[in-house]
Amino acid sequence: RRLWAVPAAEQVARALDGGHDLLFLEVTLTGAVREAGGESLLADCGGVPLRLAVAHDDPALPYRDNLRLQ
Numbered sequence: 001r002r003l004w005a006v007p008a009a010e011q012v013a014r015a016l017d018g019g020h021d022l023l024f025l026e027v028t029l030t031g032a033v034r035e036a037g038g039e040s041l042l043a044d045c046g047g048v049p050l051r052l053a054v055a056h057d058d059p060a061l062p063y064r065d066n067l068r069l070q
Contacts, residue, residue, distance in 0.1 A: 004025070006024070
């Protein structure tokens, strides 16, 4: 649970500075969208709207399917 205790803003700042590449967030999924760049999940993180998408849309990458609503 410790990873999720760090505030989202602090995690984002570290990620943007190149320190970490993973964010540990508690979110509520609110929908999905298909855009020109691919599919994304829409989520809410404590009142902050988020768009969750894969970094690379290569079918060989298994995490790609984790971001799909079936």
